Amino acid sequence: xxxxxxxxxxxxxxxxxxxxxxxxxxxxxxxxxxxxxxxxxxxxxxxxxxxxxxxxxxxxxxxxxxxxxxxxxxxxxxxxxxxxxxxxxxxxxxxxxxxxxxxxxxxxxxxxxxxxxxxxxxxxxxxxxxxxxxxxxxxxxxxxxxxxxxxxxxxxxxxxxxxxxxxxxxxxxxxxxxxxxxxxxxxxxxxxxxxxxxxxxxxxxxxxxxxxxxxxxxxxxxxxxxxxxxxxxxxxxxxxxxxxxxxxxxxxxxxxxxxxxxxxxxxxxxxxxxxxxxxxxxxxxxxxxxxxxxx
Amino acid sequence: xxxxxxxxxxxxxxxxxxxxxxxxxxxxxxxxxxxxxxxxxxxxxxxxxxxxxxxxxxxxxxxxxxxxxxxxxxxxxxxxxxxxxxxxxxxxxxxxxxxxxxxxxxxxxxxxxxxxxxxxxxxxxxxxxxxxxxxxxxxxxxxxxxxxxxxxxxxxxxxxxxxxxxxxxxxxxxxxxxxxxxxxxxxxxxxxxxxxxxxxxxxxxxxxxxxxxxxxxxxxxxxxxxxxxxxxxxxxxxxxxxxxxxxxxxxxxxxxxxxxxxxxxxxxxxxxxxxxxxxxxxxxxxxxxxxxxxxxxxxxxxxxxxxxxxxxxxxxxxxxxxxxxxxxxxxxxxxxxxxxxxxxxxxxxxxxxxxxxxxxxxxxxxxxxxxxxxxxxxxxxxxxxxxxxxxxxxxxxxxxxxxxxxxxxxxxxxxxxxxxxxxxxxxxxxxxxxxxxxxxxxxxxxxxxxxxxxxxxxxxxxxxxxxxxxxxxxxxxxxxxxxxxxxxxxxxxxxxxxxxxxxxxxxxxxxxx
Numbered sequence: 001x002x003x004x005x006x007x008x009x010x011x012x013x014x015x016x017x018x019x020x021x022x023x024x025x026x027x028x029x030x031x032x033x034x035x036x037x038x039x040x041x042x043x044x045x046x047x048x049x050x051x052x053x054x055x056x057x058x059x060x061x062x063x064x065x066x067x068x069x070x071x072x073x074x075x076x077x078x079x080x081x082x083x084x085x086x087x088x089x090x091x092x093x094x095x096x097x098x099x100x101x102x103x104x105x106x107x108x109x110x111x112x113x114x115x116x117x118x119x120x121x122x123x124x125x126x127x128x129x130x131x132x133x134x135x136x137x138x139x140x141x142x143x144x145x146x147x148x149x150x151x152x153x154x155x156x157x158x159x160x161x162x163x164x165x166x167x168x169x170x171x172x173x174x175x176x177x178x179x180x181x182x183x184x185x186x187x188x189x190x191x192x193x194x195x196x197x198x199x200x201x202x203x204x205x206x207x208x209x210x211x212x213x214x215x216x217x218x219x220x221x222x223x224x225x226x227x228x229x230x231x232x233x234x235x236x237x238x239x240x241x242x243x244x245x246x247x248x249x250x251x252x253x254x255x256x257x258x259x260x261x262x263x264x265x266x267x268x269x270x271x272x273x274x275x276x277x278x279x280x281x282x283x284x285x286x287x288x289x290x291x292x293x294x295x
Numbered sequence: 296x297x298x299x300x301x302x303x304x305x306x307x308x309x310x311x312x313x314x315x316x317x318x319x320x321x322x323x324x325x326x327x328x329x330x331x332x333x334x335x336x337x338x339x340x341x342x343x344x345x346x347x348x349x350x351x352x353x354x355x356x357x358x359x360x361x362x363x364x365x366x367x368x369x370x371x372x373x374x375x376x377x378x379x380x381x382x383x384x385x386x387x388x389x390x391x392x393x394x395x396x397x398x399x400x401x402x403x404x405x406x407x408x409x410x411x412x413x414x415x416x417x418x419x420x421x422x423x424x425x426x427x428x429x430x431x432x433x434x435x436x437x438x439x440x441x442x443x444x445x446x447x448x449x450x451x452x453x454x455x456x457x458x459x460x461x462x463x464x465x466x467x468x469x470x471x472x473x474x475x476x477x478x479x480x481x482x483x484x485x486x487x488x489x490x491x492x493x494x495x496x497x498x499x500x501x502x503x504x505x506x507x508x509x510x511x512x513x514x515x516x517x518x519x520x521x522x523x524x525x526x527x528x529x530x531x532x533x534x535x536x537x538x539x540x541x542x543x544x545x546x547x548x549x550x551x552x553x554x555x556x557x558x559x560x561x562x563x564x565x566x567x568x569x570x571x572x573x574x575x576x577x578x579x580x581x582x583x584x585x586x587x588x589x590x591x592x593x594x595x596x597x598x599x600x601x602x603x604x605x606x607x608x609x610x611x612x613x614x615x616x617x618x619x620x621x622x623x624x625x626x627x628x629x630x631x632x633x634x635x636x637x638x639x640x641x642x643x644x645x646x647x648x649x650x651x652x653x654x655x656x657x658x659x660x661x662x663x664x665x666x667x668x669x670x671x672x673x674x675x676x677x678x679x680x681x682x683x684x685x686x687x688x689x690x691x692x693x694x695x696x697x698x699x700x701x702x703x704x705x706x707x708x709x710x711x712x713x714x715x716x717x718x719x720x721x722x723x724x725x726x727x728x729x730x731x732x733x734x735x736x737x738x739x740x741x742x743x744x745x746x747x748x749x750x751x752x753x754x755x756x757x758x759x760x761x762x763x764x765x766x767x768x769x770x771x772x773x774x775x776x777x778x779x780x781x782x783x784x785x786x787x788x789x790x791x792x793x794x795x796x797x798x799x800x801x802x803x804x805x806x807x808x
Contacts (some may be wrong), residue, residue, distance in 0.1 A: 029588045036585070037603045040666070044426040044606060046628060047618050059621055061631020103502065113493040128508055130787045132727050132759050135780035136511035137483055138518075138773055141588065142437060164507030167500030193486065195492035210516075224611035227729055227763065243613040246735070250617055259621070266614040277609035278602070289678025 044270075058256040068224050069072075072264035080237050081265055084245040087155050088223055088269075091241065094159050096219035099166040103214050107170040108199060111177035112185065125168055133165075144232060146148035152241030154232045162221070162230055175290050176210040177203070213287035216280050223273055241267050310720075320797060330790075349458065356465045362466040373456060376463040378471070378656055382480030387460050394453045402446040409443035414522065418533040430504070436529030436536070440521070440528040444514055448505075487779030518777040525771035542778045559752055560779070561759075562742070564786070566657070567757045570732075571725040573661045574668070575718065582672020583667060583710060587702075589673070590680055601677075604670040612667065616734035619663055620646070647740040653754035660755055664731050675717070676710065683709050719794045723787045726761045738764065758783050 014211050046063055051072055055066035110122060138163055144150050149157030180203060188198045204211070226243045233239040235248060249258035277284065296585075299307070300316065307315060314371050328416035357365060372387025408414075413434030420431045469479055478486075487495045489527045519542055529537040607615060620626045623645040630642045647656040683705065691701050712720075732738060738753030738760050752761055758779060765776045 026591070026593050029591060029594060033588065033594075033600050037600065038602055040606065043619050043622060044610065045614060047614070048623065059624060059627060061628060061634065062624055063628060063632075087745050099510065102500045106500045109493045109496045115493050125504070127788070128504070128512065130723070130791065131512050131784045132762065132780050134759060134762055134766075135515045136508060138776065139511045143441070152373065161507065164503035167504050168508065183546070194489040196495075199492075211507035218609070222447070224613055224730075226734065228615050232768075243611070246616060247613060250621065255621075265620070266618060269615050270610040271612060274606065276607035278605075279604065281602075281609075284608075285674050285678070289676050 014259070018059050045271075047263045047266050050260055053263075053268050056141060057260050059259045063233075064140070072260045073268075074260050076264050076268065079177055079261070080240075081242075081261075081268075083238060084240050084242045085268070087239070088241040088243075091155055091158055091162070092219045094220050095162045095166075098163045099218040100160075100211065100214045102163065102166050103170055103173055103218075104211065106167045107172075107174035108177055108203065110170060111174045112182075112203075124173040137228060141231055141236065150232050151234045152238040153237040154229070154234075154236065155234050158222070158229060158241070161232065162225070168219070172287050172290065173207075173210045173214055176207065176287070178204055179290075189283065204216050204260050209283050212280055212283040216277065216284060220273060220277065222270065321572050323797045324793055327793045330796050331792040350358060353458070353461055354466075357462055360464060360468060364461075364468060367460060367464050371460045372465065374460075378477055380466055380467070380477055380483075381464070382481065382483060387456070390453070390456055394449065397449065399441070405442040407436065408439045410537075413529070413534045417531065432530060434530075434534060434567065436521075436523070436534045439528075440517060441514060441530075444510065444517065444804050448510065487500075515777045516779075516781060517773055519761040519781055521774055523773045524775075539739075542774050546775070546778050546782070556775075560782070563756055563758055563761050564751060564782075565757075566754070567726055570657075570661065570728075570757060571722050572727040574664045574731075575722045577661065577665050578668035578672050579714075579718065579721075582669045583706075585669055586673045586676035586680055587706070590677060601673070604673055605669050607667055612730050613734055614728065615665075615667070616731060619666070620735045623659065643759050646736055647754070653740055653742070656740060656755050660732060660735050663735060664728075664770065675714070679710055679713055680706070719791060723791065726757065726787060727758050727762065727783070728757065732757050732760050733763070 036284065049063055052068050052070070053060075054069035054071045055065065055067040110118060141150065144157040144160070147157070149160065159275060183200055183204075185198050188202050189195075191199065222241065224243060225241070226247065229241045230244045230247070233241070233244060235244065240248075246262050246269075248254060249262045249265070304312065304315065352726070357368060363374040363377045366377075371391040372384035375381075375384030375387060377384075401439050413436045415433030417430055417432045419426075419428040422429050471476055493653045509628050520537055520539060521535050522536040522538050522542075523529060525532075527533045529535045538691065546560055548557060585604070588594070589597055594600075624630070625644050625646075629645070630639075634640045634642070643655075644652065645655060645659050647653055667715065688701060691705060696704070732755055738756035740754055742752050742754050742756075749765070756764070760785070762776050762779050767770055
């Protein structure tokens with residue numbers, strides 16, 4: 001009896017010990033997480049605070065503004081920024097629409113149909129993807145220039161460049177289509193549906209998460225694209241997108257007049273995009289994890 | 296290397312096991328290379344074999360076919376029309392007409408100029424009316440190369456269509472012989488949304504890829520064999536022409552004037568590989584670690600932590616990267632803070648300005664890349680970690696496995712197995728990670744020793760940013776950019792080939808269906 005009691009007490013003690021060690025490790029984790037959150041948030045907090053700083057326009061070594069005001073946003077409204085913002089917004093909308101259609105066509109086909117050249121097509125695109133995309137820019141720029149789609153008319157040119165090769169990014173949504181059971185298609189085919197009807201009536205309603213993911217990523221990409229936009233717009237004040245425009249404000253000869261305006265511009269660009277992203281975060285996570293797992 | 300059987304392997308000590316595994320990995324590389332090379336050779340042999348078969352088939356179809364088939368060899372689609380498939384026949388005929396028309400009025404000219412890339416450059420002409428010399432422009436090498444390539448594409452397309460036309464005649468004959476009716480134009484149209492739906496769906500994306508990716512890549516590969524640059528732009532300044540392998544010689548040879556390039560290339564490539572390695576693996580392990588912390592039982596506010604981290608994905612990279620790069624400026628916020636806290640007495644030059652502090656900027660870009668990259672990895676790892684069967688951990692706990700053991704024996708192998716392909720793509724993606732480098736440092740500090748005739752190179756420049764600089768700064772040696780692009784492709788291809796053949800998790804995609 002006594003022996004059993006002692007054993008029980010030992011077990012309880014061990015249990016308490018485990019609990020205590022779990023509490024310690026949890027505390028450590030909380031500390032790390034809080035520190036990480038601070039590191040992750042600081043730049044964004046700083047950029048918001050700096051955008052309200054009105055005592056000077058250059059980069060300074062302190063965080064809290066000495067004079068608060070909306071002057072930077074007013075200046076922003078009176079600058080070319082409006083134009084860049086509109087450019088980027090138009091590009092993003094059109095790209096989101098067309099790219100989604102192209103990617104879905106591509107991924108659905110490669111996931112569902114078994115035609116002769118399918119494997120070679122996929123290998124071919126894998127190899128194509130190994131070439132640095134920037135290489136194609138030199139010729140695309142010359143061709144677009146001949147068509148008159150560069151500099152101040154860069155918007156349609158950029159849309160063309162973004163959309164045209166978007167078929168290469170089919171991997172994530174193909175992975176998703178692969179998980180929809182094929183028996184669904186077959187059942188519908190037996191009932192007399194054509195392949196097109198199978199796509200519209202059965203697959204698309206099921207594929208809502210991946211459609212949203214594709215629209216979201218397609219919409220967000222033009223906001224951050226820098227290389228092609230810089231190349232095609234040739235830093236023309238009318239044809240630039242926000243990324244190139246704001247980048248230019250931070251070049252050495254402009255930074256002293258435009259630094260706080262850059263911060264304000266950054267806030268104006270980031271807030272809508274980030275809000276949209278946060279609202280649709282669920283779909284993004286699904287897409288990203290699915291894509292990585294299935295390769 | 297001596298190979299152990301399973302029993303012998305299990306008896307090894309821990310360190311020896313690890314060594315054995317590492318040795319096995321490296322021993323597998325030559326084999327993987329050999330397999331890859333063999334695969335390429337086999338593919339080439341098969342290609343020629345199948346071309347031989349095609350020719351035999353074309354010949355046999357001609358000999359055995361009726362007069363309709365024979366006439367189709369000259370007039371595409373004749374057989375289709377004669378057998379009642381009007382729509383198909385007309386399309387074939389139209390294509391042939393367009394092709395012949397194009398070749399006579401434009402294609403032939405471009406093709407004939409392709410070997411020389413133009414003969415008459417811009418030249419001065421005496422203008423008697425104005426009594427001055429004016430420049431008259433001659434051929435346009437760029438257009439000749441571009442349209443020459445397009446014409447070649449067109450010819451290939453024509454040959455393919457012609458082959459399809461021949462095959463259709465053969466099939467039609469067979470069908471008629473067996474007494475069945477041929478497909479009508481209506482059937483063909485219906486098939487576009489049914490049996491041939493894949494062709495309909497692929498038409499638009501593939502056209503885009505062909506025109507905006509394949510064609511430019513072919514063009515740029517050809518540029519590597521010319522002297523196309525800002526001064527030899529092919530029209531306004533001077534024509535450009537074929538130079539053979541000279542450019543590759545300049546980049547890759549170690550002696551002579553080319554030595555500068557090869558040293559630069561070697562240096563940039565080394566840093567690119569180092570960067571890709573650290574950028575990939577620091578993110579991978581730290582991201583996994585963060586995901587495990589957030590997912591641990593007993594941690595509250597999981598959603599809050601995740602949302603805070605995900606903010607770096609939500610906000611366009613150019614804003615966060617540009618801003619962070621300014622934060623670490625010599626007069627930036629970080630220096631200001633450290634100064635106020637009394638931790639430093641002199642501003643730290645995080646981005647370096649001379650060759651001698653090149654290490655700090657390199658470390659900084661890797662660290663800031665962690666800041667950018669952890670959230671992605673956290674999302675991915677979270678998804679995978681939740682999928683690991685919980686009973687694995689339960690039984691491990693019952694057996695008394697420590698937390699570290701559980702991680703190294705269950706979590707890590709599981710993650711590595713599933714994310715193997717992802718690791719590879721993120722490695723090659725990091726090799727070409729333009730945004731992080733260009734927006735943070737712009738490639739600086741400048742590496743004077745390595746900078747060459749192709750423009751200045753910095754210590755943090757990757758091959759891709761170097762390529763960008765070559766195409767945008769003075770001199771614009773497009774041919775050099777093209778050579779470097781091809782070399783990047785070769786490096787990426789070799790890495791992918793080796794890793795794919797060594798990876799344990801080359802999965803059968805059909806498994807998921």
